[in-house]
Amino acid sequence: xxxxxxxxxxxxxxAVAIFALIGLAGYxxxxxVVTAFQFTSTRTEQFSQLQRAIALIEQDIxxxxxxxxxxxxxxxxxxxxxNYRGSALFExxxxxxxxxxxxxQSDLVRxxxxxxxxxxxxxxWPVLDRAQDSQPQVQQLLNDVSxxxxxxxxxxxxxxxxxxxxxxxxxxxxxxxxxxFDIKLQTKNYGLIQRIFSVQGL
Numbered sequence: 001x002x003x004x005x006x007x008x009x010x011x012x013x014x015a016v017a018i019f020a021l022i023g024l025a026g027y028x029x030x031x032x033v034v035t036a037f038q039f040t041s042t043r044t045e046q047f048s049q050l051q052r053a054i055a056l057i058e059q060d061i062x063x064x065x066x067x068x069x070x071x072x073x074x075x076x077x078x079x080x081x082x083n084y085r086g087s088a089l090f091e092x093x094x095x096x097x098x099x100x101x102x103x104x105q106s107d108l109v110r111x112x113x114x115x116x117x118x119x120x121x122x123x124x125w126p127v128l129d130r131a132q133d134s135q136p137q138v139q140q141l142l143n144d145v146s147x148x149x150x151x152x153x154x155x156x157x158x159x160x161x162x163x164x165x166x167x168x169x170x171x172x173x174x175x176x177x178x179x180x181f182d183i184k185l186q187t188k189n190y191g192l193i194q195r196i197f198s199v200q201g202l
Contacts, residue, residue, distance in 0.1 A: 046143075046189055053120060053141040054195060060094055060111050061181055061197045067093040067108055068174035070129040078174040082150055082163040089114050090150050093128060112136065113148065120145045120185065144188035152178035 064080065071077045078084065080092040091112035110125040123136035151159040159182060164172050177199060185193040 043189075049142055050187070050190065050193070054193075056122065056141065057113070057183065057195070058197055060092075061199065063095040064177055064199060065093040065095045065108055066175040066177055067128060069093065069110060072130050072132045072134065076174055078164045078172070078176070080152075080163055080177055082152060083161060084163065089123070090148075091123070110136075115145050115148045118145060118188075119143055120148065142185070142187070145185055146188065147186040149184040149186075151182040153180040153182075154178060 066079045068079045069077045081087065082090050089112040091110060094109055094111045095107065096109065108128055110128050110130070112123040112125075114121050114123065119140050120142040122139040122141050124139070125134060125136045127134060149161075151161050152163050153159055154165075157179070163178060164174065164176050166172055179199055181197045181199070183195050183197070187193055
């Protein structure tokens, strides 16, 4: 009688085990590639977000306007204010053509920066002289920001963390602008980010 050719049960089990190991290795390799891609994409987006935020800050500083305003109570307020009257906002007047929903175009706007809920936020008022019901548009620029520290260079070349300040006669020039900005952002992903911007023409 002819012997029937084929695989024994042991050979089948070994073959299944080999294929299982190859499949597991392939899955782990694919999973590591996908994880690396997701991590890289996330880091790339975070870095792009940081670059956009820094570029926007620089653009705002480049277009500073020496235009003082009236606050919600009708009192005079400086063209640029930093830690002024207890306010935590860093705000200033800015040149530029803007179009706001249901409002006319404006050549001057009021900009402010703050850190709230671990986000760097940019506030935009469509009017300079605000009323009590004036509300800004809020842009979320950067996530995972724990703090912001700003120093301004005065005309004497000294850095200060409040603006404006009184002169020797006890007066305040509400139209005065600094010569340079030193801005530090404390971020979760990149640690301390520091940029120094000079103000053109000053």
